[in-house]
Amino acid sequence: MEEFMSKMLVFDLIPIIVVMILGYAAGKVNAFQADQARVFNKLVLDFALPAALFVSIVRADRAMLVENAALSIISLVGLVALFMVSYFTVQLFFKRTKAEGAVCALIAGSPTIGFLGYAVLDPLYGTGVETGLVIAIVAIVVNAITIPIGLYLLNAGGGGDKSAGGASQGNALLASLKEPVVWVPILAVALVLVGIKVPDEVDPTFDLLAKANSSVAVFAAGLTLAAYKIELDWEVAYNTFFKLVLMPGLFLIAGWAAGLDSLILQMLVLSVALPPAFSGIIISSRFQVYTRTGTSSLAVSVLGFIVAAPVWVYLARLAGS
Incomplete structure (x- = not known):
């Protein structure tokens, strides 16, 4: 366990924190203007992230999904x-709008499996078939199902494509399907099926x-953090609890x-416990919805994962035995 934690810190969490701090510092000294930061977001959301999702999903196969129906x-x-x-x-507890609720769910209700899945699981469980299986299945659900749902809800709530905001459910769905981050993973899943x-x-x-995905996304998150004061309030605490405690506990x-x-149980629980x-x-950041609280939730959850990860690995081992 100690070896796993040291590898996870050195190869996963420390690089994320350092790159995010660099982005934060660049934003604070105005090395990048707001318009330039939005260019980073567009690069990731429309090009790098769809490419990364496509590659990760098409590496799965239909038999893999059928043979592991329970998972x-x-x-x-x-x-x-x-x-x-x-x-x-x-929306109920903190009186957020539907658009803000959609972005919150994309953050607090979604693990960063595409960024950290292999990086976190490989040092502990190796690069075997089981590791790829768990990551592929969780990635398909997150990237091909919940992201499209989130963008649809964002548009339906008037927070995405302003031309579709609140006009009709059909317009909101159409606006969501136009986003590469939605239709590319859906296409990849269709090819697999x-x-x-x-x-x-x-x-x-x-x-x-795809290699530009993680680094640019984390740097852009740091830029976004620089534009807002990091909050430590009940909503951030709730989002962190939801992501690091409630989700892995229920799984x-x-x-x-x-x-x-x-082994599958341990990897599944750890995958779900990954940061937002x-x-x-x-x-x-792209649509300027739920930015301050969202980025604060991300920052706190990344730090909290250092404590949560070994706890969930230990509990999953106990349950599995």
Whole structure:
């Protein structure tokens, strides 16, 4: 466990914190103007992130999803349900708008599986089939289902495409489907389900663009943080609790009740306990919705994950045994 924590700190969390601090410092000294920061967000959301999602999803296969039906069902039902719980409760408890609730759910209700999945799980569990299986299934649900739902709710609430805001449910759906971060992962899932294998030779082309995803997204998150004072209030505490405690706790119970293999259960719980999805912060910054509280929730959750990760690994091992 100590070796795992040291690897996770050195190879995952410290680089994230350092790059975010660099972005924060660049914003504070006005090295980048607001318009330039929005260019970073557009680069990630419209190009780098869709490329990363496409590559990660098409590496899965249909047989993998069918043979692990329990894991697939728990991931699908659990992540979508908790996403919607976050969406509704932030409106109920903190009087947020529907658009703000959508962005909150994209942050507090979504793990950053696309950024940190392999980086966090590989040092502890290796690069075997099980690791790729868990990451692929969670990534498909987060990137091909909850992100499209979140963008639809954002547009329906008047926070996304202003031409679609509140006009009709159809317009909001159409505006969401126009976003590359929505239709690209849906296309990738469709290819997996019909059994079309994307040639491995295509990977380097997408990987080159996808590599900009994590670094630019974290740097842009730091720029966004610089524009706002970091808040430590009840809403940030609630979002952090929701992401680091409630979500992995419920998945631990569900996976244990379903009789998941011990190793699969551990990886699933740790995947769900990952910090908030950086894609939610990018969407928040691009549309200027829920930015201050969203970025504060991200910063606190990244630090909180250092404590939460070993606790959930330990509890999942106990449950699995």
